[in-house]
Structure formats: C-alpha cells, structure tokens
Amino acid sequence: MKTVLVTLPVNDTHKAILEKAGAGCAISYLDPKELTKELVASADVIIGPVDPALICASEKLGLLQLFSAGADPYIVPGVLSDKTWLANATGAYGKAVSEHALALTLMMLKKLHLYRDEQRQNAWRDRGTVRSLTDCCVVVVGLGNIGLSYARLVKALGAKKVIGVKRRAGDCPEGVDELCLTSEIERVLPEADVLVSFLPGNRETFHYYTAERFALMKRDALFVNCGRGAAVAKEVLLDVLQNGVIGCAACDVTELEPLPGDSPLWQLENLMITPHVAGYLHLPEILVRIVDIAAENLARFLSGEEPLTLVDRKTGYKR
Amino acid sequence: MKTVLVTLPVNDTHKAILEKAGAGCAISYLDPKELTKELVASADVIIGPVDPALICASEKLGLLQLFSAGADPYIVPGVLSDKTWLANATGAYGKAVSEHALALTLMMLKKLHLYRDEQRQNAWRDRGTVRSLTDCCVVVVGLGNIGLSYARLVKALGAKKVIGVKRRAGDCPEGVDELCLTSEIERVLPEADVLVSFLPGNRETFHYYTAERFALMKRDALFVNCGRGAAVAKEVLLDVLQNGVIGCAACDVTELEPLPGDSPLWQLENLMITPHVAGYLHLPEILVRIVDIAAENLARFLSGEEPLTLVDRKTGYKR
Structure with a gap:
C-alpha cells in the first residue's frame, strides 16, 4: 500500500477527489509544519508544500506534487532523488x-x-x-x-x-x-x-x-x-x-x-x-485547480505513467 | 459676425478644427480666469468652462458648449436665458x-x-x-x-x-x-x-x-x-x-x-x-473629442440647427 501525505488545506470535497484518484492508498492529511524527516521518508507521494531540507533525497518518494508553478527550491541538486518525479501546479494560477x-x-x-x-x-x-x-x-x-x-x-x-x-x-x-x-x-x-x-x-x-x-x-x-x-x-x-x-x-x-x-x-x-500574494491560495478556485492537477498526477503515478505537469529538473519548467 | 469665446486649453490642431467649423466668426481664445461679465455679454457662443455667475442670463448667448458631461451648475434657474442652447460633452469621457x-x-x-x-x-x-x-x-x-x-x-x-x-x-x-x-x-x-x-x-x-x-x-x-x-x-x-x-x-x-x-x-x-480626476482633461484624447463635439455643435448653431448634445434643462441630461 502506497503512502500519500497531503499538506494542502483541503476540505471534504477536495479530499473526495484525491481519495478517488488514490483509491487503495493510505492518505494522510497534515499541516506542513507537522512534517518530519521520518514522515517524509515514509512517503511514496507528497502533495503540497514540504520544506526541501526534510526530503534528504528520499529514494522512496516517487512523486512530489508541488502546489506552486515555480519549482526553484526543489531542483537544487541533492534535494530530490533521481527516482522522484517532480510535478508542479502549472495552470492553477x-x-x-x-x-x-x-x-x-x-x-x-x-x-x-x-x-x-x-x-x-x-x-x-x-x-x-x-x-x-x-x-x-x-x-x-x-x-x-x-x-x-x-x-x-x-x-x-x-x-x-x-x-x-x-x-x-x-x-x-x-x-x-x-x-x-x-x-x-x-x-x-x-x-x-x-x-x-x-x-x-x-x-x-x-x-x-x-x-x-x-x-x-x-x-x-x-x-x-x-x-x-x-x-x-x-x-x-x-x-x-x-x-x-x-x-x-x-x-x-x-x-x-x-x-x-x-x-x-x-x-x-x-x-x-505587494507581498507575493498574486497567487498562493488567495482565490478559492486556485486550490480546486491544484487538487484536480494533483488527483490526475496521483492516478497516473499509481499506474506507472509520468505526471502531466512533470518538471524538467534542468530548467525548472514543465517538460 | 458672430463672437465665439473658447476657454479650452486648445493647441493649433484643435484651433484649426474649430476655425473650420466657425468660418466667418470672430474666435478668441482665453483662459477661463480672463472672462469678465462684459466679455461674456459680448459672446454669441462660449466653448469651454465659464463661471455661471458671469453669464447673467445674457440674451445674446446662443450656444454654451460645456466641456463636461454634467451640466448641473448651468441648469439652475436664472443662469441661462431661455434663448441659449446648452450643450454638453457627452461622449468625450x-x-x-x-x-x-x-x-x-x-x-x-x-x-x-x-x-x-x-x-x-x-x-x-x-x-x-x-x-x-x-x-x-x-x-x-x-x-x-x-x-x-x-x-x-x-x-x-x-x-x-x-x-x-x-x-x-x-x-x-x-x-x-x-x-x-x-x-x-x-x-x-x-x-x-x-x-x-x-x-x-x-x-x-x-x-x-x-x-x-x-x-x-x-x-x-x-x-x-x-x-x-x-x-x-x-x-x-x-x-x-x-x-x-x-x-x-x-x-x-x-x-x-x-x-x-x-x-x-x-x-x-x-x-x-481620488479627487475627481477620472475625467477632466487627464487623457489627451478627451480634449480631442470635446473639440470635435464643439466644432460640430458650432457649425450646427451657425446654420440654425440644434446642437447634437443639447441638454434638457429640466433633467440635466442630453435631450
């Protein structure tokens, strides 16, 4: 059974969408501040914000689904294992x-x-x-x-x-x-x-x-x-x-x-x-779109397919 | 010969447009602050801002062409003679x-x-x-x-x-x-x-x-x-x-x-x-449009036709 950690501020509607896509997975919902190195190391998938310092190139992590379009802190060498697919939320903002x-x-x-x-x-x-x-x-x-x-x-x-x-x-x-x-x-x-x-x-x-x-x-x-x-x-x-x-x-x-x-x-x-507020989660529909992207990418990951919004680690852009 | 006073901040291009429409008129360009009761009393047409207190219901005044869309200070009884056509600048703003x-x-x-x-x-x-x-x-x-x-x-x-x-x-x-x-x-x-x-x-x-x-x-x-x-x-x-x-x-x-x-x-x-600045003359094209409206209305006045933007003195709106 795959372990999925969700650190987005999701509501019940959002959860239902993610749980449908990740049927059969153990899905936990946490505040990003609750994450520890141990929790991160146990995860096959993380959806939402995570401090890059906690990831330690975990080889178990198969998919990291960001909630942002920018992926800059995660493409720094040493943060992610080569085995991890990094997906962004291009399209949500x-x-x-x-x-x-x-x-x-x-x-x-x-x-x-x-x-x-x-x-x-x-x-x-x-x-x-x-x-x-x-x-x-x-x-x-x-x-x-x-x-x-x-x-x-x-x-x-x-x-x-x-x-x-x-x-x-x-x-x-x-x-x-x-x-x-x-x-x-x-x-x-x-x-x-x-x-x-x-x-x-x-x-x-x-x-x-x-x-x-x-x-x-x-x-x-x-x-x-x-x-x-x-x-x-x-x-x-x-x-x-x-x-x-x-x-x-x-x-x-x-x-x-x-x-x-x-x-x-x-x-x-x-x-x-303005203090970097144009995007974030300041329009309710942003979160809806991120959840849709994450659900699609989670389903693809579980069936062995590349995520739709896979980031090229060399450029930081969607591939 | 009709006397036309223009109190708009016109340039040479604007003047050429007004002078073509008012061919045969004596057209003077003044700052609104230069206006006196005597000058106003001598005018057949005034184009631009004029202190309502200077008009004294002058019977000679045939056309008052405002530079604003709003006509409120001029529809007050006693300001204009019944013989004066009041035209606004609807459309310029x-x-x-x-x-x-x-x-x-x-x-x-x-x-x-x-x-x-x-x-x-x-x-x-x-x-x-x-x-x-x-x-x-x-x-x-x-x-x-x-x-x-x-x-x-x-x-x-x-x-x-x-x-x-x-x-x-x-x-x-x-x-x-x-x-x-x-x-x-x-x-x-x-x-x-x-x-x-x-x-x-x-x-x-x-x-x-x-x-x-x-x-x-x-x-x-x-x-x-x-x-x-x-x-x-x-x-x-x-x-x-x-x-x-x-x-x-x-x-x-x-x-x-x-x-x-x-x-x-x-x-x-x-x-x-904001201090009533949405219109005024804050976009250069506003003045161009006012001059076009004024030229059209001046030409119509000289041929005895009502101005296109005649104001209904009862309502303050274009008739």
Whole structure:
C-alpha cells in the first residue's frame, strides 16, 4: 500500500477527489509544519508544500506534487532523488496572477498608488495626466499559462499592441500581436509602454532585467513583476526607479522575500509593492485547480505513467 | 459676425478644427480666469468652462458648449436665458472615466489599497483572500456613454453577470446581461458584488444611495462612485463603511468637493478616494473629442440647427 501525505488545506470535497484518484492508498492529511524527516521518508507521494531540507533525497518518494508553478527550491541538486518525479501546479494560477498583474498595471496607469498616498495625508490633490491601455504597447515576458492569460486580458481591454516574449520560437497565440525571443528582448524594449514579467526563478532568468535593458526603455515606461523577484537585482530596481530610467514599477515579488524592513525600496513613491500574494491560495478556485492537477498526477503515478505537469529538473519548467 | 469665446486649453490642431467649423466668426481664445461679465455679454457662443455667475442670463448667448458631461451648475434657474442652447460633452469621457472606474474596481477586489498602506509602513503582510471579477455580479447604475463603456470592459474581463440600471426601459445593450430601472434598484441590490455609479448630479439622483438601499446589499459588496458625489450623503457613506454594511468603496467624487481636510472619510481603511480626476482633461484624447463635439455643435448653431448634445434643462441630461 502506497503512502500519500497531503499538506494542502483541503476540505471534504477536495479530499473526495484525491481519495478517488488514490483509491487503495493510505492518505494522510497534515499541516506542513507537522512534517518530519521520518514522515517524509515514509512517503511514496507528497502533495503540497514540504520544506526541501526534510526530503534528504528520499529514494522512496516517487512523486512530489508541488502546489506552486515555480519549482526553484526543489531542483537544487541533492534535494530530490533521481527516482522522484517532480510535478508542479502549472495552470492553477493563470487567472489569479494575471488579474493581479492587470490590477497593478491599471493602478500605475491611473496613478492610484499616488492618490492613496495623498489620501493618507487628507489631501485632495490632482496628480495630472494619466494613460489609457489603448495607447500602450504591452510587452509580456513569459508566455505560459499566466502570461498568456494576462495578454488576453489587456487585449480585451483594447491594448494598442501586445508583444509576447518567450524562450522558443513558435506560432503567435491568440491575444498576442507579435512574438520575440527572450534572448532578443533588446529589440522590443524601446517600444514598451508597459513591461510585464512572469519569468520563473532559475539560472536563465536570474538578473534578466539588467540596467542596460532598462536603459533601452522609454523614460515613462512601467514595469510589473509578478514572476520571480530574482529576475531583477534589488540595486538595479532601486536605481532605475530613483533615477527616472523608467517611470514606475509594481512588484509582487522581490529579490529577497520577505523584503527586509530596512530596504529603501519600501518608500519609493513610484514603486508599488505587494507581498507575493498574486497567487498562493488567495482565490478559492486556485486550490480546486491544484487538487484536480494533483488527483490526475496521483492516478497516473499509481499506474506507472509520468505526471502531466512533470518538471524538467534542468530548467525548472514543465517538460 | 458672430463672437465665439473658447476657454479650452486648445493647441493649433484643435484651433484649426474649430476655425473650420466657425468660418466667418470672430474666435478668441482665453483662459477661463480672463472672462469678465462684459466679455461674456459680448459672446454669441462660449466653448469651454465659464463661471455661471458671469453669464447673467445674457440674451445674446446662443450656444454654451460645456466641456463636461454634467451640466448641473448651468441648469439652475436664472443662469441661462431661455434663448441659449446648452450643450454638453457627452461622449468625450467614456473611455477615461470607465477605465478609471475599472482600475478602482480591480484595486478593491485585489486589496491593493490595503497593500499600499502596508507598504507605507515597510510591512510585508499578507491580507488574505481576494476576489475575481469572474465571480462577481456587477451592477452598473447609469447606462450612458460612460456606464456602457464600463459594462463592456468588465464583461470583456469575464464578469459573471452585468446588470445595467437606467431611467427608462429599453433594449438590453451589448455587454449588459439584464436591465433594471433606477426606480426599482431594490430588486437587484441583493445580488450585487460590485455596485458602480455613474449617475449625474440632479434632483432625481440626489442622495439616491440611501442607508436603506445599502442595507439590502451583501456585507462584502464593493461600491464605486465615478458619477457625482451628491448621489450619496456623506454621513451615509461613512456609516455603511464604518459599520460594515458593505465591504469597501472607491469614490472619485464626494458630496462636498474638495473633500474637507477634516472629513472622517479620508482615513477610512476601506475607502479609496481620488479627487475627481477620472475625467477632466487627464487623457489627451478627451480634449480631442470635446473639440470635435464643439466644432460640430458650432457649425450646427451657425446654420440654425440644434446642437447634437443639447441638454434638457429640466433633467440635466442630453435631450
């Protein structure tokens, strides 16, 4: 009998879905904080968050089903045995993260972050002209489930042009007007009014947004980061915002998380920060989708098939 | 020769459009602050803002072309002669105001106003679950150019249901799922997750959103006001937000404007205030549209035709 540990905050409906997929397994539900090295070592399958330090490359672990799209802490050598299939939750976050990114985009275009600051000083003060998405070229970096969903939202609102930036060449998807390779982003940066990043965290994307790249942008361009914070060095972000290299930025992720209390980024007027909350389990349907993905992958594991959302350990992306 | 005074901040392109429409007229461009009773008394046509107190029911004034959609200060008895055609700029603000209202809506749904407050305290603090427009019934009150434009935006983003509320029965326009009369709003209030007001200021809409009406709503409902502030009494707004009758609100307009510095509304956590900036001339294309409307109405006036956007002095709406 296979041992399955579930560390997601599931309800009875979710449990029924998992128990149907894992019929015949011993399924336990725990808080991630209750996990120990011994418990982890006993598991054939873990579904949900687990501290990487507890895994110790356990050879028994056949499937680790993450609840996130990003797999960065688990692809570090030594964390997982070669025998473990690592599956992510790609597809669960498209709606939540793309909507959060859209809300941040409109907030910046309409200067709502500045108006909130004025409000806190009881000040009825006009901050001047704003911008419409219909006048904006939006460059979306990372065209997975989340990026594509965002592209379609801004297109539906009438964005003037949407350029998608991805690793590999391919057909231009619906909602995107033009494609560009991540290795050639210099070509489209001068055109961007809004640059939105959904890049995951890995070696390729580390410090991808360099000072040189920001310098190619319009002085009033807006940068939104809802991918991973390490895509831009904290010093570079501070510099481009303090020195007007770009107009403003909104970041749900930062290079260090939580962002330290003494970071000078906090008090920048032209930076909006949210504490990595775009996804997580902040929309109820995210958990529903994760449970569906996990149930499918558990069933496949039990019949010896690879999970649908198997992560390539070299890249951190779905294979 | 007819005398035309233009008090809009026009550029050369705008002037060329007005001068083509008003060929043969003596057209002067002034700052509204330069206007005097004498100048106003000499005018056949005024295009742009003018202090109502300067007009003194001048019988010479044939056309007053406002730069706003709202005409409230000019329909007060005694301001205009019966001989003056009053035209508004209906149609110029659809995009700007609807986008501002959408930005405020998403800001509330994603709690970005709370995250801005946390940021100002250098605090990386998770504020819990958020909502998606796709789970929301959106009730749009006022289905003119602006309200209809907003309805289409939220529909394009996948809003679960859009109910339009208007004065008169009619066909259900594209982007709206269901219609309701303003006199019967009680019927749809219990269903609203988001209630958005674009009501103009007039006798009918004065204090339209009563405590009784808010009490019919869901405890977590969101209210957005981008119409006129007098549609809700300041005490009612304060009470429903302080006592959790509804969840939160975002107002671009307030009953008194500017909102007095000592108003308790400023420091409510669950109220977002912007200082009547959704429209004005904050998107460059607003002025282009106003100039187009003014040119058309000027040409019609010179050939003895009613303006396209003639205001009914009884209601304050376009006739």
